[in-house]
Amino acid sequence: MTINKDIEAKILRYHFVEQWRVGTIATQLGIHHSVVDRVLSQAGLPKVERSPRPSIIDPYLPFIRETLAQFPTLTTARLYEMVKQRGYPGGTSLFRQRISQLRPRRQPEAHLRLKTLPGEQAQVDWGHFGSIQIGKAKRPLMAFVMVLSWSRQIYLQFYLNQQMENFLRGHVAAFEAWNGLPKVLLYDNLKSAVLERQGDAIRFHPTLLALSAHYRFEPRPVAVARGNEKGRVERAIRYIRDNFFAARHFQTLEELNHQADQWCQGVSGERRCPENTELTVKEAFHQEQPSLLSLPDNPFDTRESKPVIARKTPYIRFDLNDYSIPHQHVQKPLTVIADLKQLCILDGEHMIAEHRRSFDKAKQIEDENHINALWLQKTNAKQHRGQDRLSAASAHIPLFLQQAIQRGHVLTTTLRLLN
Known part of the structure; x- marks a missing residue:
């Protein structure tokens, strides 16, 4: 409890001038007797030792001390259950207060200030x-x-x-x-x-x-x-x-x-x-x-290396994003070598693709050469690719293409003209 200077002055005056007891001072000022003890001890007086009053926990103290000596980290809740099984009739508040006083304190460890040499x-x-x-x-x-x-x-x-x-x-x-x-x-x-x-x-x-x-x-x-x-x-x-x-x-x-x-x-x-x-x-x-130690001629290789495989589409998945590869390498085990800026995809020792690395999520990073090569191989893929590109450009494209088909226009020619 923190008190102001006025209360502290009253405690000293009542004790030294009026010769009041600690308990009387505490009662009259409405504070705990431990506060009065603290103020008087700071003034150079020894702490007043009071004879402890009998408590219902006293018969169980030998068992508690012995148990804590053997198991110093035993929780208060477990110790309370053990004492309660042996007949302790009290509640937990007083019990916890006494255990906090009885529990062995670990000796604080002093640490040396560690000194090091330059470059060490x-x-x-x-x-x-x-x-x-x-x-x-x-x-x-x-x-x-x-x-x-x-x-x-x-x-x-x-x-x-x-x-x-x-x-x-x-x-x-x-x-x-x-x-x-x-x-x-x-x-x-x-x-x-x-x-x-x-x-x-x-x-x-x-x-x-x-x-x-x-x-x-x-x-x-x-x-x-x-x-x-x-x-x-x-x-x-x-x-x-x-x-x-x-x-x-x-x-x-x-x-x-x-x-x-x-x-x-x-x-x-x-x-x-x-x-x-x-x-x-x-x-x-x-x-x-x-x-300091000197640096070697070449820095340590910190690039990431991860085995990957492209399934049916010409993309590999790496760090939450998809990167395109030449379509000839689908269904094959590949290796990704990546730093913080670039990403290379290898088939054995042969590099088949290189992309700028993205730290976004669910992005599709493409090399147009990869996609164009697939268009030449797959007419249907080319057609769907053209539709996808136009649909991304305008939400009105699907309706436009549907109306073109109904009027008899050839879809492939229409897509070529629009692209």
Whole structure:
């Protein structure tokens, strides 16, 4: 309970001048006696110890203490049922109050402030920032965050999911932005990083191991229940939420990432470096950069690879959209190779189609050459295709064509003239 200075002054005056007891002061001022105890203890007086009154729970206290000593995390509801079976006649309110006083408290653990050397370590994590609407598709908006532990330089890039390919893209883009990388990358127990863990026994994701071998860094997960070991990246994500993303306006993902790049180089880089407050983060990074590992000659391949098959129509389905292929390749196993901008379709090692990638939903992305080739093969397909194109241009076309047929016009000729 919070009291004002006037009540606090009255408590001190009634106790020291009028010599009133704690209970009398509490009754007259309409406050709890614990408030009076607190004010007097702050004034330097020892807390008044009162003899406890008998309670119906007293006979059960030895059993409760013994049970809690053996099972310290046992819920109060389960303990109440156990005591009630042994004859406890009281309700839950008093019981819960006493259990909260009797339950063993875990000794709070003190954490050392972790120090790292320049170029030694970076921390990596994902942050969820809601969603973004792209056409008909509502995509999750995920922030890939990597922060150098010594200089606190932040790399920030937004993606439309946190799948492995984007996880790899975030790494490669961060390394290229810094023109180097640290010796150790520290991860939380992300599925993209750790497949399985039993105590200290860890099985890393094989793709992450391939990335680490390519760039020669050591992947290292944080210890279980040791949030202080990855505190730098967690604080960086909170900093991004409050100082970058809050009230941010953008139309596209590309625009958001452009703003993120400017923020990392500008506002974020101008803040004071916690390791050395005489330096800004940008100045500390310039000192740390020569200690980073150098980049290999070729970047790691972060393209997506997925087996697909075209059924009866000359399209394959990839990431919620349909892409056209030459009609000769229907009913055949194919492979899609995609980055964030382009999509290639392979038959074995031979590329049969290339499209600009779409992150919309239920879109039909076509190469006119594919469709025209099918028109030449299928007269009926050509006719239906012409009808579809005209129907898309005007809602009056179906009625017009029906009237043309009734008047004896040849449908194929009519479609050719209209197209």
